[in-house]
Amino acid sequence: MSASEFARPAATSSARRRRADGERSRATILEAAARLTTVEGLDGLSIGRLAEHIGMSKSGLYAHFGSKEELQLATLDTAAEIFTAEVIRPARQAAGALAGVEALCDAFISYIERKVFPGGCFFAAASAELDTHPGPVKERLRELQRIWLDILERRIAAAQAAGELDPEEDPAQLAFELNGMLNMGNSLFVLQGDAVGLERARRGFRSRLAAARA
Amino acid sequence: MSASEFARPAATSSARRRRADGERSRATILEAAARLTTVEGLDGLSIGRLAEHIGMSKSGLYAHFGSKEELQLATLDTAAEIFTAEVIRPARQAAGALAGVEALCDAFISYIERKVFPGGCFFAAASAELDTHPGPVKERLRELQRIWLDILERRIAAAQAAGELDPEEDPAQLAFELNGMLNMGNSLFVLQGDAVGLERARRGFRSRLAAARA
DNA sequence: CCTCAGTTAGCACGATCGGTCGTTCTAGTA
DNA sequence: TACTAGAACGACCGATCGTGCTAACTGAGG
Numbered sequence: 001m002s003a004s005e006f007a008r009p010a011a012t013s014s015a016r017r018r019r020a021d022g023e024r025s026r027a028t029i030l031e032a033a034a035r036l037t038t039v040e041g042l043d044g045l046s047i048g049r050l051a052e053h054i055g056m057s058k059s060g061l062y063a064h065f066g067s068k069e070e071l072q073l074a075t076l077d078t079a080a081e082i083f084t085a086e087v088i089r090p091a092r093q094a095a096g097a098l099a100g101v102e103a104l105c106d107a108f109i110s111y112i113e114r115k116v117f118p119g120g121c122f123f124a125a126a127s128a129e130l131d132t133h134p135g136p137v138k139e140r141l142r143e144l145q146r147i148w149l150d151i152l153e154r155r156i157a158a159a160q161a162a163g164e165l166d167p168e169e170d171p172a173q174l175a176f177e178l179n180g181m182l183n184m185g186n187s188l189f190v191l192q193g194d195a196v197g198l199e200r201a202r203r204g205f206r207s208r209l210a211a212a213r214a
Numbered sequence: 215m216s217a218s219e220f221a222r223p224a225a226t227s228s229a230r231r232r233r234a235d236g237e238r239s240r241a242t243i244l245e246a247a248a249r250l251t252t253v254e255g256l257d258g259l260s261i262g263r264l265a266e267h268i269g270m271s272k273s274g275l276y277a278h279f280g281s282k283e284e285l286q287l288a289t290l291d292t293a294a295e296i297f298t299a300e301v302i303r304p305a306r307q308a309a310g311a312l313a314g315v316e317a318l319c320d321a322f323i324s325y326i327e328r329k330v331f332p333g334g335c336f337f338a339a340a341s342a343e344l345d346t347h348p349g350p351v352k353e354r355l356r357e358l359q360r361i362w363l364d365i366l367e368r369r370i371a372a373a374q375a376a377g378e379l380d381p382e383e384d385p386a387q388l389a390f391e392l393n394g395m396l397n398m399g400n401s402l403f404v405l406q407g408d409a410v411g412l413e414r415a416r417r418g419f420r421s422r423l424a425a426a427r428a
Numbered sequence: 429c430c431t432c433a434g435t436t437a438g439c440a441c442g443a444t445c446g447g448t449c450g451t452t453c454t455a456g457t458a
Numbered sequence: 459t460a461c462t463a464g465a466a467c468g469a470c471c472g473a474t475c476g477t478g479c480t481a482a483c484t485g486a487g488g
Contacts, residue, residue, distance in 0.1 A: 019455060019464055039346045043258060046445065059448085060466035068446060119346040128342030131405040132253045132333040142405055176398060176414045177422075183401070184394030191345040191356055200390045208391075211425065233434050233485060260475065273478090274436040282476060 006084045006147055026064050029054060030078040033071065037079070038119025041129050042072050042137070072137045079122040080144055086111045088151065098164035098209070101155045101178075105205045108182050109198050112189055120190035123148070124183055149175050160214075169212045178205050220298045220361055240278050243268055244292040247285065251293070252333025255343050256286050256351070286351045293336040294358055300325045302365065312378035312423070315369045315392075319419045322396045323412050326403055334404035337362070338397055363389050374428075383426050392419050 018026075032054055036045050047068060051061040065071040087107045094103035112121060119125055127145060130138045152175035159165040181204040188197025232240075246268055250259050261282060265275040279285040301321045308317035326335060333339055341359060344352045366389035373379040379388075395418040402411025 021455070022465055025465075041255070041257075041343060043255070047447090048444075057467050058446095059468075062447070063465070063467095125342055125346075127401060127405050128339055129255060131401070132339075138405075145405060173414055173417060176402070176411075177395060177418050180394035180398030180415075180418070181391060184390060184397060187341060187345070187397070188390070191341050191352075191359060197390075200387055201394075203387060204391050204394070235485070236435055239435075262474075262476090271437045272476095273438075276477075277435070277437095 006080050006088055006144065006151070022064070025056070029056075029061055029064060030074055031082075033075040034079040034082060034122060035117055037075055038117040038122050038125045042075070042126055043129065043133075047071070069135070069137060073140060076126070076137065076140050076144070079117075079126075082116065083111070083122065086114075086116050096164065097155065097159035097162040098213075101152070101159055101165075102206070102209060104152060104155060105178060105182060106202070109185060109202055112186050113195070113198055121183070121186045124186050149179060152178060163214055165209075165212050166214050174208075174212060177208060181205050181208070220294050220302055220358065220365070236278070239270070243270075243275055243278060244288055245296075247289040248293040248296060248336060249331055251289055252331040252336050252339045256289070256340055257343065257347075261285070283349070283351060287354060290340070290351065290354050290358065293331075293340075296330065297325070297336065300328075300330050310378065311369065311373035311376040312427075315366070315373055315379075316420070316423060318366060318369060319392060319396060320416070323399060323416055326400050327409070327412055335397070335400045338400050363393060366392060377428055379423075379426050380428050388422075388426060391422060395419050395422070 029050070033045065033050055036050060036053065040046075040049070047062055048058045051058040054061065065074060087104070091100060091103035091107045094100040108121075117125075123141070123144060126141055130141050149172075153171045156165060156169070156171040156174050160167050160169065160171065181201045185197045185201025185204075188194060188200070243264070247259065247264055250264060250267065254260075254263070261276055262272045265272040268275065279288060301318070305314060305317035305321045308314040322335075331339075337355070337358060340355055344355050363386075367385045370379060370383070370385040370388050374381050374383065374385065395415045399411045399415025399418075402408060402414070
């Protein structure tokens with residue numbers, strides 16, 4: 001439960017009191033920030049432009065966060081919640097363990113295809129940008145990548161336990177390969193603007209899972 | 215030959231005259247720019263910091279390029295030349311067609327492992343950053359990604375023609391999957407700082423190629 | 429050796445960056 | 459109803475951004 005949950009346990013269990021309208025503003029800001037980040041980048045997204053996009057003053061927006069880094073951390077968690085709602089949660093209803101793995105992959109492709117984030121997968125974009133910027137934001141992002149891979153891995157192990165996947169397969173290795181195809185589909189889709197990348201990703205993970213069948 | 219060559223045919227067939235010391239400076243600038251770009255990002259790398267890193271004045275550096283965009287385009291081509299020298303060229307000496315495909319993949323992993331670029335694969339980093347920034351730089355980058363995939367694909371097709379790979383395999387699909395594992399290895403290696411990602415990539419493409427054997 | 433085009437540096441510009449300030453307004457509470 | 463704390467604002471800070479302009483220096487062809 002704890003590590004399997006992608007989104008953060010709670011909003012830092014804030015001792016800080018919030019007014020209802022402020023909470024609404026904060027949510028609006030963070031949702032826009034998450035979406036804009038995939039286009040402008042985490043560093044590229046300036047507070048001024050974000051404020052203008054929301055229709056709010058720069059200082060008013062800034063007051064919600066003590067620093068840009070805190071804004072980025074909050075944006076990360078908001079993106080994780082969106083990812084959970086769009087990918088992880090829908091795939092939970094799958095019937096069967098192997099179907100659960102396939103559902104996760106399908107949900108991911110759909111999440112790219114529907115352009116939940118205008119710049120493709122949030123975490124693919126953020127990872128590539130932050131992997132060379134040491135600090136708490138990178139650490140949090142690294143943690144999220146690990147959690148996502150763990151979710152995939154656990155589902156694979158469950159499918160093995162259910163006798164639906166070859167027990168000889170290394171779950172971590174299989175999760176690695178599946179995620180590689182998903183990310184490659186995202187990359188081709190966003191950079192080339194070509195939906196054939198998503199189709200290749202679908203075909204790729206399907207045949208890979210078929211080959212791993214018990 | 216034309217499309218198979220990753221690096222640009224020539225430096226824009228410059229009608230511009232160059233002095234020997236200027237040419238040397240330009241090369242120094244571009245090599246540093248290519249390497250720093252994988253850490254700072256193409257937009258994140260400022261001319262001032264690049265100049266300081268080289269030990270040169272900002273305006274002196276700037277005079278070599280009419281604009282930051284031209285610097286970025288030249289940086290892209292320099293990175294392509296480095297990639298050609300470090301990955302494509304070494305893999306040319308492979309004995310046999312299938313060995314050629316494996317050599318490309320191995321050379322790529324080695325290029326990541328040796329940290330030819332301090333921030334991992336240049337094109338993985340640049341693609342993720344620029345895929346949402348329309349303009350000539352993105353177009354050039356898109357072209358380079360296509361060329362790289364074509365190189366992989368052509369080698370696969372050659373291996374099929376030589377009877378070393380199953381003729382039923384779709385070369386484009388196989389190239390997609392192999393590249394997905396390579397990029398995933400790069401991503402894990404740079405973000406998690408864990409060499410196990412590269413090992414997974416190696417194991418992944420090896421078993422995938424083994425499965426595709428004729 | 430002279431000349432000229434190619435380097436390179438110094439300086440300054442307008443814009444924008446993250447961040448701070450004092451102030452006003454208002455939602456929630458007692 | 460009076461009080462308080464959070465929310466939002468506009469003005470402003472120093473720093474840095476990309477980009478010009480100008481002048482000094484120098485390598486190479488005549």
